[in-house]
Amino acid sequence: MSKASPPWVINIFNDDRVIMSEKISPTQLLKDPGHLLSMGFGSGLAPIASGTIGTLAAIPLYVMVHYLSVTGFIVFTLVSILGGIYLCDRTARVLGMEDPSVIVWDEFAGFFVTMLWVPMSVKTVVIGFFLFRFFDIAKPWPASYADRKLHGGLGVMLDDVFAGLYAGGMLYLVHRWWP
Numbered sequence: 001m002s003k004a005s006p007p008w009v010i011n012i013f014n015d016d017r018v019i020m021s022e023k024i025s026p027t028q029l030l031k032d033p034g035h036l037l038s039m040g041f042g043s044g045l046a047p048i049a050s051g052t053i054g055t056l057a058a059i060p061l062y063v064m065v066h067y068l069s070v071t072g073f074i075v076f077t078l079v080s081i082l083g084g085i086y087l088c089d090r091t092a093r094v095l096g097m098e099d100p101s102v103i104v105w106d107e108f109a110g111f112f113v114t115m116l117w118v119p120m121s122v123k124t125v126v127i128g129f130f131l132f133r134f135f136d137i138a139k140p141w142p143a144s145y146a147d148r149k150l151h152g153g154l155g156v157m158l159d160d161v162f163a164g165l166y167a168g169g170m171l172y173l174v175h176r177w178w179p
Contacts, residue, residue, distance in 0.1 A: 029094075038084070038091040040104035052133055054104025058111040059125060065112075066120045077112040081161055084109045089153025099156050106160035110136060113164025117172040127174055131167035136160055 029035045030042055043057035044050050065076050084105045091103050114132045118124045136159075139147055143162035150158055 029091075034087050035091050035094070038087040038103050038105045040108060044102035044104040050101045050104055051107050051136060054107035055111050055129060055133060055136075057104070058108040059129070061108065062112060062115055062125070063120065066115075073112075074116065077109065077116060080105075080109040080112055081157060084157045085153035087153070088156040092153065092156060098151065103156060106157045107132075107136070109157060110160030110164035110167075113161055114167040114171060117168050118175045124171060124175060128167060128171045131170050131174075132164060135163035135166040135170075139163065140166060 030039060030045075036042070039045065040054040040057050043054045046053035065073055068076060088103050088105055092098060092100060095102070111128070111132050114128045115124065118128070135143070139159060143159040143166070146155060146158040146162060149155075
């Protein structure tokens with residue numbers, strides 16, 4: 001028998017002011033397409049290591065969109081980042097939290113950034129996954145600055161974009177040295 005998800009208190013806004021708060025279960029929140037995306041199709045609800053689970057959940061989507069042209073994949077990644085700023089901000093505001101662990105779309109976008117400069121293979125996906133998780137957790141500058149100083153959706157997304165850039169650079173070098 002599975003345990004029911006604990007309810008969250010969400011905030012309902014009007015002109016950037018909270019006008020009402022109500023309890024809602026995570027599964028109710030997933031009925032909204034924007035929250036479904038920001039929560040990584042539900043992968044953000046993992047009880048532990050939601051960032052790692054979210055990154056794993058990004059892999060099938062990466063495999064599907066990889067078959068776009070290079071330009072198509074770059075555009076998809078940029079749309080994921082820019083749209084993610086809005087989506088993550090919206091979900092964080094509704095939950096009344098700065099960067100709740102249930103939001104994992106930033107991991108999706110960061111992983112897509114990681115994979116921009118290499119061809120898809122099992123090796124690049126596995127190494128890219130581990131490099132991205134390392135840099136996302138370590139948060140070297142400027143990722144650490146973005147994580148601490150930027151707020152809202154931009155802050156949620158940007159540290160993972162920087163982690164993706166670091167991981168992507170390393171993955172490119174690994175791929176060049178170890179084809």
